[in-house]
Amino acid sequence: MNKPTINPGPVRGPADHEVRDQIVSAATEHFRLYGYEKTTVSDLAKAIGFSKAYIYKFFESKQAIGELICANCLRQIETDIRAAVDSADHAPEKLRRMFKAIVESSMQLFSEDRRLYDIAASAATGQWQAVRDYELRIQQLLQEVLRLGREADDFERKTPLDETANAIYLVMRPYLNPLLLQYSLGATDDAPAQLSSLVLRSLSR
Template structure:
């Protein structure tokens, strides 16, 4: 599997966010996203309008539509930037020069840490991620693909090194791990798992069970 850099990831996520207009690297686009991000965190995605964003920047709503065709398009772009930090973090773990067993453990831990940061500590970001999941925005589908492919790389490496069993179909193993890990990276489910320390204890137990099931 080929490596992806942070720039590659940013490009992938940009491609996955519909409703974009104008040059991708325009400084005004970045200003719009930065202001929208702040407003979404302060007031929530649902309560923030395109007019609110335009007013904060000091331009007309019509001007914003030169770059995004709707509030959803702005929301998807903000969401993509937030999720890309999680994607980059778990990809970095997958590329480490360590045994696959350790990388899988660290990747699931990193997924939880990033989810806690985005979904619980930055509560308004929780709001926009929930909206994106409920409405099946393409950015969350892209994020799910990245998580799956990261798991797939680690498991495949573990099979090649003899750390993991090879009898079970690879896609079945990766899907099972992805579904199991979903509770620790979903904003709504995460909020029901208890305090962060308890979550880490539960994740350790789940990870130990996963690794035992992968043993040759």
């Protein structure tokens, strides 16, 4: 599987500057303690010992900082999903493990780091670039799995690939999208097996 290209969002200055890491670290801690909405750039500047103007040399806004943190959270989920897909040899099992990893990894973020999850939910509400890029990469991974299944004669080929991928993605989306996940919590135990079985039946030749 191809490795994703991550767009961390609008940042300024040298990409590897240690000050940026300090800002992100302080922001992550503040967001965990007080939430994204209640944290201001002034709070971050005070915590690090910099002026607001200096922080703005590296990030154009608080959202830009939040977007980078959000991208890091979503990158971890995506890494888990790709690892699950790569651990199977055949497309049907890849698809089953993809469903399972989506639910488990998303739920882990929701339950273990709720304030950071709230950043991802805000990002989904505002359609931040980090969320759009993440969803696009998951769709591309899904298409790769479907293509492998068709090449191995495991899946039907009559339906256009993009139409099939879009339909399956709509089934996955309540467990992928941070904003929608909170409304799907009651079905997380059985959902991966049930949904993947339903989808695989629809893909049978």
